[in-house]
Amino acid sequence: MAKKIDVPFNGTKEQEERLRKVLADLKIEHGGKGLMIASLQKAQEIYGYLPEAVQQIIADELGVSLAEVYGVATFYAQFSLYPKGQYKIGVCLGTACYVKGSGDVYKKVCETLKIEGGQCTDDLKFSLDATRCIGCCGLAPVMTINDDVYGKVTPEEVEGILAKYRD
Amino acid sequence: MFRSHILVCGGTGCTSGNSMKIYEALVARIRKEGLENEVHVTKTGCFGLCALGPIMIVYPEGAFYSQVKVEDVDEIIDEHIIKGRIVTRLLYKETVGENGDIKALSDTNFYKKQHRVALRNCGVINPEKIEEYIAYDGYQALGKVLTEMTPQDVIDVISKSGLRGRGGAGFPTGRKWQFAKNSPGKKKYVCCNADEGDPGAFMDRSILEGDPHAVIEAMAIAAYAIGSDQGYIYVRAEYPIAVQRLTIAIKQAREYGLLGKNIFGTGFNFDLDIRLGAGAFVCGEETALMTSIEGHRGEPRPRPPFPAVKGLFGKPTILNNVETYANVAQIILKGADWFASMGTEKSRGTKVFALGGKIHNTGLVEIPMGTTMREIIYDIGGGCPNGKKFKAAQTGGPSGGCIPAHLIDTPIDYDNLLAIGSMMGSGGLIVMDEDNCMVDIAKFFLEFTVDESCGKCTACRIGTKRLYEMLCKVTDGTATMEDLDKMEELCYYIKENSLCGLGQTAPNPVLSTLHYFRDEYEAHVRDKRCPAGVCKKLLRYQIVADKCKGCTLCARNCPVGAITGSVKEPHVIDPEKCIKCGVCMEKCRFGAVIKA
Numbered sequence: 001m002a003k004k005i006d007v008p009f010n011g012t013k014e015q016e017e018r019l020r021k022v023l024a025d026l027k028i029e030h031g032g033k034g035l036m037i038a039s040l041q042k043a044q045e046i047y048g049y050l051p052e053a054v055q056q057i058i059a060d061e062l063g064v065s066l067a068e069v070y071g072v073a074t075f076y077a078q079f080s081l082y083p084k085g086q087y088k089i090g091v092c093l094g095t096a097c098y099v100k101g102s103g104d105v106y107k108k109v110c111e112t113l114k115i116e117g118g119q120c121t122d123d124l125k126f127s128l129d130a131t132r133c134i135g136c137c138g139l140a141p142v143m144t145i146n147d148d149v150y151g152k153v154t155p156e157e158v159e160g161i162l163a164k165y166r167d
Numbered sequence: 168m169f170r171s172h173i174l175v176c177g178g179t180g181c182t183s184g185n186s187m188k189i190y191e192a193l194v195a196r197i198r199k200e201g202l203e204n205e206v207h208v209t210k211t212g213c214f215g216l217c218a219l220g221p222i223m224i225v226y227p228e229g230a231f232y233s234q235v236k237v238e239d240v241d242e243i244i245d246e247h248i249i250k251g252r253i254v255t256r257l258l259y260k261e262t263v264g265e266n267g268d269i270k271a272l273s274d275t276n277f278y279k280k281q282h283r284v285a286l287r288n289c290g291v292i293n294p295e296k297i298e299e300y301i302a303y304d305g306y307q308a309l310g311k312v313l314t315e316m317t318p319q320d321v322i323d324v325i326s327k328s329g330l331r332g333r334g335g336a337g338f339p340t341g342r343k344w345q346f347a348k349n350s351p352g353k354k355k356y357v358c359c360n361a362d363e364g365d366p367g368a369f370m371d372r373s374i375l376e377g378d379p380h381a382v383i384e385a386m387a388i389a390a391y392a393i394g395s396d397q398g399y400i401y402v403r404a405e406y407p408i409a410v411q412r413l414t415i416a417i418k419q420a421r422e423y424g425l426l427g428k429n430i431f432g433t434g435f436n437f438d439l440d441i442r443l444g445a446g447a448f449v450c451g452e453e454t455a456l457m458t459s460i461e462g463h464r465g466e467p468r469p470r471p472p473f474p475a476v477k478g479l480f481g482k483p484t485i486l487n488n489v490e491t492y493a494n495v496a497q498i499i500l501k502g503a504d505w506f507a508s509m510g511t512e513k514s515r516g517t518k519v520f521a522l523g524g525k526i527h528n529t530g531l532v533e534i535p536m537g538t539t540m541r542e543i544i545y546d547i548g549g550g551c552p553n554g555k556k557f558k559a560a561q562t563g564g565p566s567g568g569c570i571p572a573h574l575i576d577t578p579i580d581y582d583n584l585l586a587i588g589s590m591m592g593s594g595g596l597i598v599m600d601e602d603n604c605m606v607d608i609a610k611f612f613l614e615f616t617v618d619e620s621c622g623k624c625t626a627c628r629i630g631t632k633r634l635y636e637m638l639c640k641v642t643d644g645t646a647t648m649e650d651l652d653k654m655e656e657l658c659y660y661i662k663e664n665s666l667c668g669l670g671q672t673a674p675n676p677v678l679s680t681l682h683y684f685r686d687e688y689e690a691h692v693r694d695k696r697c698p699a700g701v702c703k704k705l706l707r708y709q710i711v712a713d714k715c716k717g718c719t720l721c722a723r724n725c726p727v728g729a730i731t732g733s734v735k736e737p738h739v740i741d742p743e744k745c746i747k748c749g750v751c752m753e754k755c756r757f758g759a760v761i762k763a
Contacts, residue, residue: 033480036462037445041404075464075621077446078404095367095564095597096523098611132448134405135179135369137523138217138530142183149183156753 009051016057019046023061035062036072040079049080085120085127087165090144094133101154102141106130108155109143112162126165169207171248172226176290178213178376179369179408180530185237186210186221192240197248206248212377214290216277218529219259224272224290231272233259277528280547282509284517285333285493286533289377294412297419300380306425308496309384312391313433316499318348321392325495327503329515334360334451334488335563335592336668337514337581343485346475347393350483355395357386357437358479358486360456361402361409364448365564366615368595370519371489373531375402375409378493379416383439385495387426390437393485397438401456404443413441448565448619451593452667453478453486455621466623467667488593490519510536514580524561524597525551537578540570544598555600559683563592565612565619566672568679569605588679590672604701605684606691610638612676620669627670630661634677641688642702644695651688655681700762706747707763712737714759721751721760 022042026035039058040050047054055069062069073079091097091106110116113126120127136142139151143161150161175181175190193208214222219233225243230253232243239257246252255263261275272278283289292299300306312321326341347355359382363371375382386398402410417439420426428436442460449455450465457479459465478484494516498506507515514536520543523529527549534543540560544550551557559569568589570577577583581591599608613635622628637654640646658674658681665671681688690696697705710721710730717735722728729745732738740751740760752760 034442034460034462037459038443038462041443041445072462072464075447076444079445093366095365095561095595095611096521096529097367099524099597099599099603099608103611131405132364132366132446133369134183135372136183136217136220137367137369137521138180138220139183140523140529151183 009053011047011053015046019043019057020061040073044079049083083120083124085125087126087145089126089128090131092134092142093130096137097141100140104155105141105143105153105158108158112159169205171206173206173208174211174224176214176220176222177210178373180217181220181222184221188237189221189235189240192237196240196244209293211291212289212294213373213531215531216528228253229269229271231259231262232257277547280542281533282517282535283533284497285374285490285519288381289373294377294379295415297380297423304500305380306384308499309387310431312388312499313431313435318392318394321388322348324499324503328498328506330494330498331581332488333490335590337591340487340491343475344389344392347483347485350476352483354482355393356479356482356484357390357395357398358484359386359400359492360451360486360488361400362444362450362456363403363593364451365593365595367523367597368521368564368593370521370531370594372406372409374489374493376412379413381496382489382492383416383420385492386439387437388495388499389485391435396436399440399442399460401442401444401460404445449621449669452669456486457484466621469666511578511580513582518594520594520596522548522596525555525600526598527552536580539576539578541575551600555602558599558601558603561597563590564595565615566590566675567592568675569683571683588682602699604697604699605680605687606641607701609676609680610642613638616673624666624670626661626664627673630657631673633657634674641691643704644691646692648692651692703747707742708740708745708747708751709761709763710738710740711759711761714757716757720754724750724754
């Protein structure tokens with residue numbers, strides 16, 4: 001479970017306008033049906049996560065209950081109700097990486113940052129997720145930080161890699 | 168006309184290894200030399216040999232450069248392109264003959280036994296240019312279908328070819344299309360399942376990245392066969408390159424009038440949209456996938472009614488996997504007999520596997536059905552690295568099972584794999600060696616299914632959780648022999664009582680490892696020992712007195728002070744204090760620390 005972090009929602013007027021505009025466009029593009037997942041994806045692109053206030057906007061725009069939005073948002077792994085770190089770390093726990101020891105890499109990241117999967121450090125710098133296969137099994141075990149890909153990672157290298165992103 | 172063509176792999180594996188920087192550097196350098204009209208640089212889909220990425224190939228020589236770095240670009244341009252001297256040190260070793268001549272790729276061990284049908288264009292054409300696809304007979308099959316064949320003709324050809332669903336279950340494609348065609352209704356849908364969820368499989372993404380038009384063309388053919396005018400491709404949002412190339416491909420197909428209204432002037436209408444999955448393994452199940460396209464929680468529903476009768480938005484729908492579609496245009500062009508001539512009696516054609524884990528040649532391979540596991544692992548894959556012993560191969564991901572070493576000569580097809588307790592699955596093939604613990608692997612898959620169970624039915628939601636807890640007891644050394652029997656009983660209960668494929672197959676990894684590696688389970692339970700030395704709680708680190716030089720390095724690095732001993736005397740680990748972190752073993756320069 002994601003660690004609850006008390007970050008006040010500070011969405012701007014501008015973001016809200018963007019979201020409403022995007023939702024209006026989606027309605028036309030999708031012919032009015034099957035909008036929910038695409039709406040949440042767009043909203044997460046704009047805000048980085050899906051706080052209650054944002055879910056409420058979507059519920060209002062799509063004419064459904066907040067509960068329904070929440071139900072979909074919590075079903076899929078892609079959606080986060082809490083903010084992610086500035087640097088999003090993903091350790092691949094796909095089978096190919098796992099048999100080559102990515103489980104130990106994952107544990108090492110947890111220990112080093114003192115967080116668990118799905119959580120974010122208190123300074124909002126790093127968040128960690130276990131990812132499924134990202135498709136570069138030739139580099140197993142694989143770790144990603146935002147768009148950077150690190151291949152053939154050993155637990156010993158973890159601290160050095162993370163250090164590059166601290167301050 | 169260009170005198171040279173440089174093909175750079177733009178698949179995910181090579182891209183992760185910076186191949187796009189290499190591409191940019193090549194383009195920049197070619198421009199600087201003013202060779203734009205002589206040398207053509209292009210990015211392609213996956214070559215398959217991901218272990219050696221980033222990969223590039225230079226024609227006409229056919230020089231296959233592997234593990235290329237950005238720094239190598241200048242040398243390749245200076246030597247190869249300008250002076251005509253091949254950079255031998257970068258060549259893939261297998262392609263260099265005894266007297267230094269270059270062998271064709273198709274003669275190397277990795278490619279020799281492969282037969283590329285679904286992957287035919289991957290690593291050959293630029294997936295972002297529809298012209299290149301068309302130059303390789305692209306959209307000819309669609310033209311043939313629309314102008315020369317009736318919908319029933321199309322279904323007959325597909326049925327006769329023996330093509331079965333490549334998503335895993337192997338349902339005959341022609342029969343599926345026939346059901347949808349026979350369903351009454353004006354509005355029907357064609358869907359493509361590109362929600363590749365098996366952790367460790369990347370066949371579908373490679374096809375989408377390397378040859379997106381093949382899927383689009385096949386979907387249009389399917390639409391004509393069943394009488395549909397709208398399709399959806401449901402693709403994982405985690406596949407940004409695939410999504411981007413699909414988007415480009417759909418746009419180009421529309422511009423060329425190959426999607427949209429009145430295609431080829433025949434009055435046939437068909438258009439296609441992409442829907443992004445949001446990360447849920449259960450959405451690979453057909454009814455769950457359709458519920459997800461509709462925008463809801465991706466929970467499956469009972470069948471019947473089958474999607475062919477009542478599917479997406481309540482209309483008749485067919486859903487096929489990416490690889491299934493990738494075969495369709497070829498079958499139409501070359502005929503059902505050509506396709507049926509490959510493979511075994513009940514499994515025709517080829518199958519793509521994503522080869523990974525403890526194997527030399529990690530990558531993507533396509534082999535005729537009926538090829539043995541031995542050929543794939545040793546001849547194509549090059550065996551396990553570091554001289555380790557092959558233990559088992561896992562197919563079918565979280566729904567499949569293990570194939571132990573003594574069954575390595577089994578010819579691979581749908582029915583043989585089922586008979587030995589595994590399944591074809593979508594094509595993930597993970598190789599494990601003697602250092603992998605089979606109980607740990609079963610636990611790994613169960614952890615995955617616990618996480619991914621949608622929670623709708625009790626047998627799966629609670630059953631997988633309880634099964635996982637029992638596996639934890641085994642790896643912790645607290646299970647009893649009775650627990651093993653209980654586990655087996657629970658496995659069958661979950662299989663029989665779950666609503667969808669996820670729950671029905673979730674116990675397979677446990678059942679198959681229990682069947683073939685029961686001795687390993689028993690070692691954990693009875694002897695409190697993990698034979699592969701993986702399960703931490705059962706590990707004991709020991710120092711071999713004969714090898715220990717008393718250098719004190721281990722004692723100084725032990726985080727809990729569990730190692731004692733004086734200088735130049737053999738050291739000892741206190742098992743009570745040891746937290747099994749393994750630092751001592753890493754640090755020891757004499758190999759004196761062992762796992763017991």
